Amino acid sequence: MSRPRALVTGHTGFLGPYATAALEGSFEVVTASRTGGDVVADFGDPSSVAAVIAALRPDFVLWLAADSRMAHCELDPAGAQRVNAEAPGRAASVLGSRLLYVSTDLVFDGRAAPYSPFDPTGPLSTYASTKADGEERVISQGGRVVRLPLLFGKDDNGRGASEMVRRALSRGEPLALFTNEYRTPIHCRDAARTLATLLPLVTCSRIVHVGGPQRVSRWEFGRMLCAAQGLSAASLLPTECLDPMRPRDVSLRNEIAQRDLFEMLLDA
Numbered sequence: 001m002s003r004p005r006a007l008v009t010g011h012t013g014f015l016g017p018y019a020t021a022a023l024e025g026s027f028e029v030v031t032a033s034r035t036g037g038d039v040v041a042d043f044g045d046p047s048s049v050a051a052v053i054a055a056l057r058p059d060f061v062l063w064l065a066a067d068s069r070m071a072h073c074e075l076d077p078a079g080a081q082r083v084n085a086e087a088p089g090r091a092a093s094v095l096g097s098r099l100l101y102v103s104t105d106l107v108f109d110g111r112a113a114p115y116s117p118f119d120p121t122g123p124l125s126t127y128a129s130t131k132a133d134g135e136e137r138v139i140s141q142g143g144r145v146v147r148l149p150l151l152f153g154k155d156d157n158g159r160g161a162s163e164m165v166r167r168a169l170s171r172g173e174p175l176a177l178f179t180n181e182y183r184t185p186i187h188c189r190d191a192a193r194t195l196a197t198l199l200p201l202v203t204c205s206r207i208v209h210v211g212g213p214q215r216v217s218r219w220e221f222g223r224m225l226c227a228a229q230g231l232s233a234a235s236l237l238p239t240e241c242l243d244p245m246r247p248r249d250v251s252l253r254n255e256i257a258q259r260d261l262f263e264m265l266l267d268a
């Protein structure tokens with residue numbers, strides 16, 4: 001029997017390889033991004049979504065593609081809006097509940113954590129507001145949303161929360177980490193496995209939170225990573241975040257049981 005076909009957008013990103021690996025057992029995985037895949041596509045072009053869907057005819061879509069660089073979204077809000085909101089909305093108008101849009105804990109303003117899927121959003125940055133708009137567009141077309149927290153895990157390109165710490169330590173550079181920014185981080189592998197489980201569940205809730213097992217500040221995260229990996233935390237500098245665009249506590253109320261954070265950090 002042939003496996004259903006799952007299109008993963010944004011497969012060249014940090015989470016992408018974990019997601020495609022998690023899907024490969026149960027799905028025929030096809031991919032699209034600007035820099036490679038079965039189809040090369042720039043989702044900033046409004047015609048690209050229909051072209052990709054027509055070319056690849058997916059049964060399901062896992063939408064990871066995003067301009068996730070906060071500073072870049074502030075410089076190019078119209079571009080961020082096209083990729084983060086308009087393109088997934090267009091895909092959902094074709095796929096409906098067979099599209100799962102990956103969103104972020106940063107859609108919240110950080111003043112009322114821990115957050116459940118029913119809490120109102122309050123984005124503080126362009127990145128966050130385009131992701132919140134993407135959620136609304138996807139849901140209005142019958143699609144589904146999964147909100148993820150801060151992600152970590154090994155990455156050859158140095159992306160993600162744990163690689164940032166490890167790279168700074170390996171270069172002997174001091175690294176400022178916020179003591180007053182709280183998240184519920186999760187290993188990409190755990191997040192990807194949950195996404196693979198949720199993708200075919202078309203009747204599940206419209207919005208699902210996949211929070212990590214523990215609420216920690218960025219500073220606590222860095223210290224826990226060092227403890228798990230036997231690294232010295234001496235060059236990690238506790239720092240207060242004063243940036244109004246960064247919510248202080250976007251912990252997600254955990255809906256799905258996860259392994260322990262320390263255990264996740266052992267293989268980060």
Ligand SMILES: NC(=O)c1ccc[n+]([C@@H]2O[C@H](COP(=O)([O-])OP(=O)(O)OC[C@H]3O[C@@H](n4cnc5c(N)ncnc54)[C@H](OP(=O)(O)O)[C@@H]3O)[C@@H](O)[C@H]2O)c1
Pocket residue numbers: 009010011012013014015016032033034035036041042043044063064065066067068069083102103104105131148149150151152159160
């Ligand atoms: N990283 C986190 O901590 C985190 C936390 C919560 C939620 N999320 C969400 O999870 C998803 C994946 O995050 P990530 O960290 O893997 O992101 P990432 O590393 O920044 O990767 C973004 C992906 O989107 C693709 N992309 C960007 N602009 C595009 C365009 N105009 N057309 C086509 N593809 C485009 C990129 O591919 P090309 O450059 O090859 O085109 C890349 O594959 C995102 O939706 C993000 O909002 C991430």
